[in-house]
Amino acid sequence: MKYYSLNCRSPKVDFKEATILGQAPDKGLYFPEHIPLWSKDFISSLKGLDKVSIGYEIMKPFVGDCIPKNELNKIMADALSFEFPLKKINDSIYSLELFHGPTLAFKDLGARFLSRCLGYFAQSQEKKIYVLVATSGDTGGAVADGFYKVPGTEVIILYPSGKVSEVQEKQLTGLGQNIHALEVKGDFDDCQRMVKMAFTDQDLKQHGLLTSANSINISRWLSQQIYYAIALSQWEQETPPAFCVPSGNFGNICAGLLASLSGLPVNQFIAACNSNDVFTRYIESGNYVPRVSTQTISNAMDVGDPSNFVRILEMFEHNIDTIRNHMSSYAFSDLQTEEIISNVYKDFNYILDPHTAIAFGGMLQWLQKNPGQKGIILSTAHPLKFPSVVEKIIGKKIEVPKHVEKIMQSEKKSIITEPIYEDVKSILLEIMH
Ligand SMILES: *Cc1c(COP(=O)(O)O)cnc(C)c1O
Numbered sequence: 015m016k017y018y019s020l021n022c023r024s025p026k027v028d029f030k031e032a033t034i035l036g037q038a039p040d041k042g043l044y045f046p047e048h049i050p051l052w053s054k055d056f057i058s059s060l061k062g063l064d065k066v067s068i069g070y071e072i073m074k075p076f077v078g079d080c081i082p083k084n085e086l087n088k089i090m091a092d093a094l095s096f097e098f099p100l101k102k103i104n105d106s107i108y109s110l111e112l113f114h115g116p117t118l119a120f121k122d123l124g125a126r127f128l129s130r131c132l133g134y135f136a137q138s139q140e141k142k143i144y145v146l147v148a149t150s151g152d153t154g155g156a157v158a159d160g161f162y163k164v165p166g167t168e169v170i171i172l173y174p175s176g177k178v179s180e181v182q183e184k185q186l187t188g189l190g191q192n193i194h195a196l197e198v199k200g201d202f203d204d205c206q207r208m209v210k211m212a213f214t215d216q217d218l219k220q221h222g223l224l225t226s227a228n229s230i231n232i233s234r235w236l237s238q239q240i241y242y243a244i245a246l247s248q249w250e251q252e253t254p255p256a257f258c259v260p261s262g263n264f265g266n267i268c269a270g271l272l273a274s275l276s277g278l279p280v281n282q283f284i285a286a287c288n289s290n291d292v293f294t295r296y297i298e299s300g301n302y303v304p305r306v307s308t309q310t311i312s313n314a315m316d317v318g319d320p321s322n323f324v325r326i327l328e329m330f331e332h333n334i335d336t337i338r339n340h341m342s343s344y345a346f347s348d349l350q351t352e353e354i355i356s357n358v359y360k361d362f363n364y365i366l367d368p369h370t371a372i373a374f375g376g377m378l379q380w381l382q383k384n385p386g387q388k389g390i391i392l393s394t395a396h397p398l399k400f401p402s403v404v405e406k407i408i409g410k411k412i413e414v415p416k417h418v419e420k421i422m423q424s425e426k427k428s429i430i431t432e433p434i435y436e437d438v439k440s441i442l443l444e445i446m447h
Contacts, residue, residue: 015075015078017044017045017047017232018044019045020038020042020045021040021041022040023042024038026047028078029078029080029081030080033128033132033135033232035225036228036231043230043322043325045328046076049275049329051276051277052072052277060243060247061247065094065240065244065247066090066091068240068243068247069090069237070086070087072239072243072276073236074086081134085134089134090127093126093127094123096114096115096122098110098114098244098245099114099248100249103362103374105388106389107374107377107378108249108390109364110241110244110390111393112241112392113393113395117152117156118395118396118398118399118418119152120238120241120266121157121229121234122156122160123240124233124235124238125159125227126156126160128160128233128234128237129157129160129161129164129167129227130160132161132167133164133167136164139166139223142168142222144167144169144221144222145157145167145168145226146169146170146225149173150174150177150202150313150316151179152182152395152399154171154195157171157227158186158193158195159185161193161227162189163191163192169227170196170445171186171194172196172209172438173195173197173205174198174201174204175200177202181401181422182399184422184424185421187428188427190427194429194445195427195428196429196438196441197431198433198438199432199433200432204433208433209226212435217439218446229265229321229322230265234265235265237269238266238270241269242257242273242274243273243278251388253281253388255280255281256280256281256387257280257282257284258373258374259283259285259391260312260315260370260372260376260391261293261320262315262316263317263320264285264326266394267283268322268325271326271340282341282342282384283340284341284343284380286345286375286376286377287344288311288315289308289346290318292305293320293323294345296334297338297341297343300334302323305319311348311368312351312371312372314369314394315372342383344375344376350375351375352368352407354366354372354375355368355371355403356408358374365404365408366397367394367395367396367397367399368400368403369394369395370392370394373391373392373393377391398414398415429441
């Protein structure tokens with residue numbers, strides 16, 4: 015399989031190069047040259063398959079010859095080493111819980127898959143691979159955990175001091191070893207700006223391979239298809255489900271759409287958004303108008319110009335009617351989000367995090383227009399990641415899962431820096447020596 019850049023000005027590359035580069039040199043996103051079709055056998059036998067076999071089958075055509083069979087199997091087993099249970103909330107809505115991984119967010123699978131692929135590629139690379147990320151919270155934790163102790167890689171995470179939750183900070187700063195946390199005395203935009211400057215800095219390039227681990231990387235994007243197949247492997251109903259996905263950069267839902275083009279039986283995709291609703295408006299009006307993002311309580315979805323929108327356009331040949339056939343979209347304010355958390359806790363004794371609450375709202379709206387159908391919401395974060403919002407609404411403390419207790423007791427290790435590029439650069443140079 016080859017990948018082309020959606021900006022069309024960079025050469026095609028294989029899985030290895032696309033994964034190492036992240037983004038094409040012309041700044042375009044990579045897209046697979048063709049969409050593989052799943053065999054009827056694979057689809058009809060999903061129910062009997064374990065998650066590692068499902069993951070292997072889905073990723074094999076995308077990886078091609080870049081990773082040998084036994085190695086890809088090992089990577090898959092490692093990336094999928096936790097549970098993805100499908101739980102019934104009520105008669106028509108089921109929740110696919112994607113938050114049982116090490117950092118309690120759905121980004122764990124993509125980050126783990128990417129880190130292990132890069133770790134494998136690093137073995138044949140002369141230089142070390144340096145992964146540089148700016149985070150507002152969730153991405154950094156999943157990346158830190160995913161790359162922890164992966165040979166041949168060093169990870170440098172820039173996060174805004176005092177602006178991430180306690181759990182998130184522990185996940186960024188508690189590991190040590192090849193994970194370096196830079197605590198920036200500024201906001202997320204400062205972190206993002208300095209990461210961008212580092213990527214264009216020729217001095218740094220002499221010291222090692224610098225790459226990013228953000229969600230446009232094909233390894234992160236494509237491996238998310240596995241969620242939808244794992245959901246189907248647990249689906250007991252006769253008709254295919256609708257999927258409602260809480261969306262920010264639209265990587266997750268875009269992976270689901272790709273899986274459905276490969277043959278995964280799906281009724282409809284519903285993109286649930288917070289007040290950053292450019293996609294909802296696009297479905298309504300046909301006009302795509304990106305905006306500056308606004309802050310909400312579902313902050314991992316605070317995106318004003320979703321990076322994967324161009325992939326959705328590519329998939330459906332820029333045809334709004336085709337997109338509307340596959341996708342619906344609804345948006346919710348913070349107030350509505352809080353109401354949903356409260357109602358679902360009261361009515362079904364099920365605790366939603368703010369992101370998943372928006373998915374629940376989206377599914378309810380869709381079901382009103384499509385009575386008698388059933389659907390699955392993707393639960394993207396554990397409510398514990400947003401205690402200040404959720405505990406106030408449900409009126410009790412959320413239990414800390416066993417595997418998180420350990421990191422909560424770890425010692426914070428961070429390098430504090432002003433939001434000045436020269437300062438950050440000298441820290442980077444020290445790490446890269
Ligand atoms: C990143 C994130 C999202 C948004 O996912 P996209 O793939 O960017 O659409 C939703 N919920 C949570 C909890 C997240 O961390």
